[in-house]
Amino acid sequence: MLKIENLHVEVDGKEIIRGLDLEVPKGEVHAIMGPNGAGKSTLSYTLAGRDGYTVTDGKVTFQGRDLLDREPEERAADGLFLGFQYPVEIPGVATLTFLKTAVNAVRRQRGEEEYDAMQFMKLVRGKAKDLNISDEMLKRPVNVGFSGGEKKRNEILQMAVLDPAFCLLDETDSGLDIDALKVVADGVNALRGPERGMLIITHYQRLLDHIIPDRVHILAEGRIVESGDKNLALELEKKGYASFGTDRAA
Amino acid sequence: MDSTAEILLERFSGDADTDRTAARDRFRDAGLPTPKQEAWKFTNLRPLTQFLDARTEPANDSTPAIPDTLVDGAHRVVIIDGRIDGDLSDAGIDGLSLDQGGTLQADMGGRRAVRDLSIAMADDGLRITLDANAAPSQALELVFIGTGSRSGGHHFTLEIALGSNSALTVVEHHLGSNAYAATLATDVRLADGARLRHVKLQDESIEAFHLSDCAVEIGRDASHERFVLSVGSRLARDEVHVALNGQGSSVRLLGAYAGRGQQHLDHTTHIDHAVPNTSSHEVYKGVLDDRSRGVFQGGIRVMKDAQKTAGHQLNKALLLSRQAEIDSKPALEIYADDVVCSHGATAGEIDEDALFYLRARGIDAQAAKSLLVQAFLDEVFDDIADEGLRERLKDRVHGALQVEGAAHG
Numbered sequence: 001m002l003k004i005e006n007l008h009v010e011v012d013g014k015e016i017i018r019g020l021d022l023e024v025p026k027g028e029v030h031a032i033m034g035p036n037g038a039g040k041s042t043l044s045y046t047l048a049g050r051d052g053y054t055v056t057d058g059k060v061t062f063q064g065r066d067l068l069d070r071e072p073e074e075r076a077a078d079g080l081f082l083g084f085q086y087p088v089e090i091p092g093v094a095t096l097t098f099l100k101t102a103v104n105a106v107r108r109q110r111g112e113e114e115y116d117a118m119q120f121m122k123l124v125r126g127k128a129k130d131l132n133i134s135d136e137m138l139k140r141p142v143n144v145g146f147s148g149g150e151k152k153r154n155e156i157l158q159m160a161v162l163d164p165a166f167c168l169l170d171e172t173d174s175g176l177d178i179d180a181l182k183v184v185a186d187g188v189n190a191l192r193g194p195e196r197g198m199l200i201i202t203h204y205q206r207l208l209d210h211i212i213p214d215r216v217h218i219l220a221e222g223r224i225v226e227s228g229d230k231n232l233a234l235e236l237e238k239k240g241y242a243s244f245g246t247d248r249a250a
Numbered sequence: 251m252d253s254t255a256e257i258l259l260e261r262f263s264g265d266a267d268t269d270r271t272a273a274r275d276r277f278r279d280a281g282l283p284t285p286k287q288e289a290w291k292f293t294n295l296r297p298l299t300q301f302l303d304a305r306t307e308p309a310n311d312s313t314p315a316i317p318d319t320l321v322d323g324a325h326r327v328v329i330i331d332g333r334i335d336g337d338l339s340d341a342g343i344d345g346l347s348l349d350q351g352g353t354l355q356a357d358m359g360g361r362r363a364v365r366d367l368s369i370a371m372a373d374d375g376l377r378i379t380l381d382a383n384a385a386p387s388q389a390l391e392l393v394f395i396g397t398g399s400r401s402g403g404h405h406f407t408l409e410i411a412l413g414s415n416s417a418l419t420v421v422e423h424h425l426g427s428n429a430y431a432a433t434l435a436t437d438v439r440l441a442d443g444a445r446l447r448h449v450k451l452q453d454e455s456i457e458a459f460h461l462s463d464c465a466v467e468i469g470r471d472a473s474h475e476r477f478v479l480s481v482g483s484r485l486a487r488d489e490v491h492v493a494l495n496g497q498g499s500s501v502r503l504l505g506a507y508a509g510r511g512q513q514h515l516d517h518t519t520h521i522d523h524a525v526p527n528t529s530s531h532e533v534y535k536g537v538l539d540d541r542s543r544g545v546f547q548g549g550i551r552v553m554k555d556a557q558k559t560a561g562h563q564l565n566k567a568l569l570l571s572r573q574a575e576i577d578s579k580p581a582l583e584i585y586a587d588d589v590v591c592s593h594g595a596t597a598g599e600i601d602e603d604a605l606f607y608l609r610a611r612g613i614d615a616q617a618a619k620s621l622l623v624q625a626f627l628d629e630v631f632d633d634i635a636d637e638g639l640r641e642r643l644k645d646r647v648h649g650a651l652q653v654e655g656a657a658h659g
Contacts (some may be wrong), residue, residue: 076611
């Protein structure tokens, strides 16, 4: 479903991703673990199409189509969803307005009929309830004054409402206490399915206690240095990142 | 006397009105202001001269379309090219008197070019008087339409006097087509405990000049809320001078502006805190695209006796193009020692993080930009109590900001 081949990415003239290969078939959940500076966020921003992340070599195909020449909004419409590590605050835009604009923008690009207010509210209310998101929170401006946990739950709500084919979650566990982590993990698990792929990027193993991955990859210095099943995450937790350094990748 | 003033005053009939004569004399002596004067440093009126010259041929001849009222059920006075059109006006509000004509006191201390020009050259005027304790539920709407079919510009004087403990909403709607120059001098006097809500939509023709000078005197425990939205004109200056003369008086000045093309939009305010226990709150927000230019000059003066003054001023501009420009000049003069005053001015570009976040959710770049720009401005509109009016003004500014290709349902 998502196939990355020999990807090289520069930020501000500095190479961060250095020949990364990865394939996530549909129906599977993969995790990428890596220390600070390994290139985790660069990978997620590159896949989502952010300006300033220059692909100098390699290729990414998503559902059989070249991903890298698509605009960020087109990637979203194609079904790629990025859950942000740091969700952005947008003063003056109510969360509901934002959600409705996004859902209908995606539906329009997919050639589907836009939701009217009634259909949309029904959709959002149900999903919000599962995530403990109150009506009051939906009326507030996007992420403004939200706690860390509220921001991440809001990300999962957006994901649930947009119903993407592929979920890319960038350090979704950061800034969460254990209760919030559980709510978020339940939200993610509810979206697991045979037609959907997921790539979970994280620094710590603890998220993977709640979202059990099919495959685990270790990212160091811009490439995958080790891949394995869920036990690799446990092994990593014991031994630390140092034992999976670039020397073993050479 | 410079040649500009000579041209302009050729129309002056030289009647016996001493205020008009005084205004004319002052204007004749000083001429049009130039950027050499501090108050006009950022706004150059030179291109205005030809539109004030009554000897030039009018650019066009057109019949104006009368717009719907901005406030549902408002009574209105329609002013076409500086003259009240009685047939189109309907202003029967209990407790409210409207008198055509009249003039304003010329000397307000200091040089006030637009005021002098309007008074000296006034084509017509209106005096609005509200009885003490009256609080009509209907708003009064003044519709100023420019057609470009009269040379020499059009000039109007307006007086709004509210009796003690009365309350009124006045809406000004300025619009038009073709090229012309419109000037307006306004006096607002609020007696003790009076409350005036004043909303102005400056939506003049994009070829027009709009110059307005408004003087406000606020009595004890009286309050004034003023909102201005500027979207029209090639060059506009909205100047407000507020005197908080009574203890417990307050003023809120709010402004929003959206400039495109080569528009020049100037908002100049001055607030005098003359006595103890007065407050002022001022927020202006603007969005500037293309080569447009915004000017904000905000003066606050706290007199020696004006203890316990609260004064807050904020000017924020969002620049959508590298050629757009904002000149912001706050000026605080504080002579009392027990006051709380603040001011802030910012100029910035669209938040790239927010833009990417919206795009990553499927919203295209132009629509995302529009959403962020609207969100930036919308806050200023929250003070407008009448929902219909608020939404109409928001729609107007959103329309003005609609970037090509951003039209989405």
